[in-house]
Amino acid sequence: MATLAPHQAAEFQPSHWAERLPPERLDHIPGEKGWPVVGHTFNQLRDPHAFARRMFETYGPVYKVRTMGAWHVALIGAEANELMLFDRAKIFSSDQGWSPVLHRLFPGGLMLLDFDHHRADRRALSIAFKPGPMRHYADSLNRGISKRVREWGGTGGPRDMRFYPAIKQLTLDLAADSFIGLPFGPEADRINTAFVDMVQASIAPIRKPLPFTKMRKGVDGRALLVDYFTRETLRRRAEGAKNDQRQDMFSQFATAEFEDGSLMEVEAVVDHMNFLMMAAHDTITSSATSLVYLLAKNPRWQDRLREELRAITGGSGDLSYDDLARPELTEMAFKEALRMIPPVPSIPRRALRSFEYAGYTVPAGAAVGINPHLVHHMEEHWPDPERFDPERFTADKVKARHKYAWVPFGGGAHMCLGLHFAYMQIKVLMAQLLTRYRIEVAEGYDPDWQAWPIPQPKDGLAITLCPL
Numbered sequence: 415m416a417t418l419a420p421h422q423a424a425e426f427q428p429s430h431w432a433e434r435l436p437p438e439r440l441d442h443i444p445g446e447k448g449w450p451v452v453g454h455t456f457n458q459l460r461d462p463h464a465f466a467r468r469m470f471e472t473y474g475p476v477y478k479v480r481t482m483g484a485w486h487v488a489l490i491g492a493e494a495n496e497l498m499l500f501d502r503a504k505i506f507s508s509d510q511g512w513s514p515v516l517h518r519l520f521p522g523g524l525m526l527l528d529f530d531h532h533r534a535d536r537r538a539l540s541i542a543f544k545p546g547p548m549r550h551y552a553d554s555l556n557r558g559i560s561k562r563v564r565e566w567g568g569t570g571g572p573r574d575m576r577f578y579p580a581i582k583q584l585t586l587d588l589a590a591d592s593f594i595g596l597p598f599g600p601e602a603d604r605i606n607t608a609f610v611d612m613v614q615a616s617i618a619p620i621r622k623p624l625p626f627t628k629m630r631k632g633v634d635g636r637a638l639l640v641d642y643f644t645r646e647t648l649r650r651r652a653e654g655a656k657n658d659q660r661q662d663m664f665s666q667f668a669t670a671e672f673e674d675g676s677l678m679e680v681e682a683v684v685d686h687m688n689f690l691m692m693a694a695h696d697t698i699t700s701s702a703t704s705l706v707y708l709l710a711k712n713p714r715w716q717d718r719l720r721e722e723l724r725a726i727t728g729g730s731g732d733l734s735y736d737d738l739a740r741p742e743l744t745e746m747a748f749k750e751a752l753r754m755i756p757p758v759p760s761i762p763r764r765a766l767r768s769f770e771y772a773g774y775t776v777p778a779g780a781a782v783g784i785n786p787h788l789v790h791h792m793e794e795h796w797p798d799p800e801r802f803d804p805e806r807f808t809a810d811k812v813k814a815r816h817k818y819a820w821v822p823f824g825g826g827a828h829m830c831l832g833l834h835f836a837y838m839q840i841k842v843l844m845a846q847l848l849t850r851y852r853i854e855v856a857e858g859y860d861p862d863w864q865a866w867p868i869p870q871p872k873d874g875l876a877i878t879l880c881p882l
């Protein structure tokens with residue numbers, strides 16, 4: 415069990431993510447340095463899951479590795495997930511964990527705030543996920559998804575398609591509608607392009623905005639979005655009193671209030687909006703793709719979900735807000751897809767104070783991280799872990815398992831703010847898809863997945879939609 419280590423006067427006290435812990439402070443932690451300069455960066459990028467498993471099997475639940483120019487300490491296990499995510503003793507900074515990747519393009523987002531500041535902003539933003547606005551998003555999701563899903567099927571017989579790019583585009587279009595209140599059209603396209611450029615830049619290997627690089631495009635995309643959201647925040651605030659009909663997420667954010675009734679700074683609204691779109695987009699795209707893939711590979715389960723969704727929607731495929739809790743098998747299947755292929759396979763933090771875990775004292779200043787993907791595949795929690803089995807998520811089985819053995823949405827103070835939105839979009843999508851088509855993949859099809867930072871099938875996922 416983890417405990418806080420006794421305070422040491424000479425602890426390294428990081429106040430900014432760019433300050434480095436002297437490497438000798440980690441001398442007592444087992445692990446590998448890798449190649450000169452690059453460390454294990456390329457080995458880890460080539461196959462992050464195999465790499466993590468080998469390190470865990472070689473060194474145990476606490477190991478260090480040098481990647482991306484710095485030492486990182488991995489904490490493996492359901493207990494480590496609980497320690498870091500629940501963070502009872504406020505040891506871990508999310509800001510200093512995520513900033514190396516996200517600070518340039520997504521500064522000020524919730525994951526880049528800590529403790530009191532984070533709590534106040536998160537509370538204000540939660541207004542956008544209350545039943546009123548959620549009901550509005552449900553309508554817009556049903557509208558947008560049913561139209562596009564019909565188009566995917568065409569007019570004739572079976573239709574081959576690449577699912578990943580199609581759901582990515584649909585998710586972007588839906589976000590413009592429910593997140594910003596923009597109808598499909600040229601303005602939504604302009605915003606979407608700028609946004610996609612930002613997301614691609616956030617994981618680009620060249621981190622400086624040099625001409626013609628992805629980072630340059632991303633920085634330009636950010637400038638466009640900052641300008642747009644700033645103007646729109648002011649406009650929607652001015653309209654607020656007259657027009658309380660606007661239920662899109664951005665209008666909710668623009669008029670969100672702190673506990674004392676004050677409004678957020680305009681810059682903060684803009685940063686939160688940019689960040690939220692990023693947090694929502696590739697995660698939903700990735701998990702919708704893995705669920706479709708797993709259902710195509712497991713037709714018996716696909717039939718069970720279809721039956722359930724037909725009964726609930728009366729065969730129409732429209733899943734109303736009031737019926738969202740009813741498709742229990744669909745929810746279990748989604749949870750199983752999130753277990754097998756979690757969209758956020760690893761989660762970083764920085765230790766602000768030293769702590770103990772599994773017999774090691776990890777010093778203040780260490781860059782630490784948990785590995786949901788590895789824990790989601792541990793035999794001790796998940797017998798036969800490579801088998802798709804939604805029955806793992808019956809109420810009894812969930813109760814019998816370690817609460818932090820399944821953490822696709824994280825946990826504790828930074829737990830995914832949009833998880834109910836994600837469940838909603840996936841259930842509406844499944845209702846529209848499965849009541850219209852049988853989803854098939856070729857015999858023996860086993861696509862290669864890019865595992866990191868957010869999983870996606872390299873070939874876009876080749877499926878066939880067969881009209882029912």
Ligand code: HEM
Binds near residue numbers: 756821828835
């Ligand atoms: C299947 C889909 C999704 C998955 C797997 C997912 C996963 C996660 C995870 C693991 C975190 C926590 C990261 C950490 O602790 O460092 C997180 C945070 C967050 N997510 Fe999601 N997410 C999904 C969809 C969404 C959607 C649809 C939205 C918005 C509508 C959203 C908004 C956020 C926000 C704002 C945070 C930051 C919360 C905070 O720091 O307080 N996510 N998400």
